[in-house]
Amino acid sequence: MPDSAATVETPTTAAIWRRRLLVWILPLVVVGVAVWVYGSAGRFVDTDNAYLQQDRIDVAPQVGGDVMKVFVAENARLAAGDPVLQIDATLAKIAVTAAEARLGSAQAEVESMKASYREKVGQAAVARRAAELSTRELERQKQLAERRLIPASQLDAVQRSTDIAVGSVGVLQLQINQTSAKLGGNAGLPADRYPAVRAAAADLERARVDLAHTLVRAPQSGIVSHLPKVGNRAEAGRPAFAIVSDSTVWVEANFKETDLEWVRPGQPVEVEVDTYSQHRWQGKVESISQATGAEFSVLPAQNASGNWVKVVQRIPVRVALQPGKDDPPLRDGMSANVRIDTGAHTRFDRWFGRAAAP
Numbered sequence: 001m002p003d004s005a006a007t008v009e010t011p012t013t014a015a016i017w018r019r020r021l022l023v024w025i026l027p028l029v030v031v032g033v034a035v036w037v038y039g040s041a042g043r044f045v046d047t048d049n050a051y052l053q054q055d056r057i058d059v060a061p062q063v064g065g066d067v068m069k070v071f072v073a074e075n076a077r078l079a080a081g082d083p084v085l086q087i088d089a090t091l092a093k094i095a096v097t098a099a100e101a102r103l104g105s106a107q108a109e110v111e112s113m114k115a116s117y118r119e120k121v122g123q124a125a126v127a128r129r130a131a132e133l134s135t136r137e138l139e140r141q142k143q144l145a146e147r148r149l150i151p152a153s154q155l156d157a158v159q160r161s162t163d164i165a166v167g168s169v170g171v172l173q174l175q176i177n178q179t180s181a182k183l184g185g186n187a188g189l190p191a192d193r194y195p196a197v198r199a200a201a202a203d204l205e206r207a208r209v210d211l212a213h214t215l216v217r218a219p220q221s222g223i224v225s226h227l228p229k230v231g232n233r234a235e236a237g238r239p240a241f242a243i244v245s246d247s248t249v250w251v252e253a254n255f256k257e258t259d260l261e262w263v264r265p266g267q268p269v270e271v272e273v274d275t276y277s278q279h280r281w282q283g284k285v286e287s288i289s290q291a292t293g294a295e296f297s298v299l300p301a302q303n304a305s306g307n308w309v310k311v312v313q314r315i316p317v318r319v320a321l322q323p324g325k326d327d328p329p330l331r332d333g334m335s336a337n338v339r340i341d342t343g344a345h346t347r348f349d350r351w352f353g354r355a356a357a358p
Helices: 013-040 090-146 152-182 195-213 347-351
Strands: 044-059 065-070 083-087 215-217 222-225 241-256 268-273 281-288 314-322 335-341
Touching: 090 152, 090 195, 195 215, 241 335, 268 314, 314 335
Parallel strands: none
Antiparallel strands: 044 241, 044 335, 065 083, 083 215, 222 241, 241 314, 268 281, 268 335, 281 314
């Protein structure tokens, strides 16, 4: 009668090796290949946190007033110096007229003081001559009085006249000095060289500049945007419209700080703009920001407290594009993908402590 107990089959050598291959060798090979693939990579770094940038300026008028006329349409192309806005110039014209009147008054006042100065100089010369004659007459009267040929009252009268003549010379000299001081110590200068006239002329020039600023011109060429409407109030110093340059375009790519070990200025870059998925732009790394993006925020992060979470920072990298003849148009703020070729570097270089490129 056969044994009822089940017989246990002995595994063959092939099955044992097959099991070892599946359990040990194959996973080790997969891990090794993955480590090799990952470690030998790292030459290229990329990010989709990138945006096109163009020079943009916000134009603020120098004087305030109501917008009387808009010379261009929204999104029109301008050349530097083209008129854009005309601001109400009524008050500016009145200010020019008032400044012209003040300048004329200052010039007339200076000419009047110069004439008064010349008059006082002439009067002083006459008074000085009269004082000399009175002094000589007094000497003669003293000699006659010593010989008792004239009464004492006559000598006193001559003495009094002489004192008045000499005193008037001193008074006129004080008046001359006063007028000369008002003329800056030099009465022979042209009228437009005196401080009062120069100040009035400066006020007139300022009024004329303000009048000229009522016509707002484009400070640079580009595309105009956010124009005001006729009747809007334009405030001095507050942006009234913007001009975006259409000549220079660059990319600001915000890379993780851990991706920048091998990135250096001058390295080649490939840029893909989301709008044109089938087109590629070539460029190069122009510069790398000296600070992270968080440091430029209004409220930078403060990690001095004990309960903080470490977050990988982003550092802006400026990429200069190399435009091609058939490139489609680019606009400020477009999203892009950036890929930088850092050269013959791999992750093994970091793992084995090889120095970064200079």
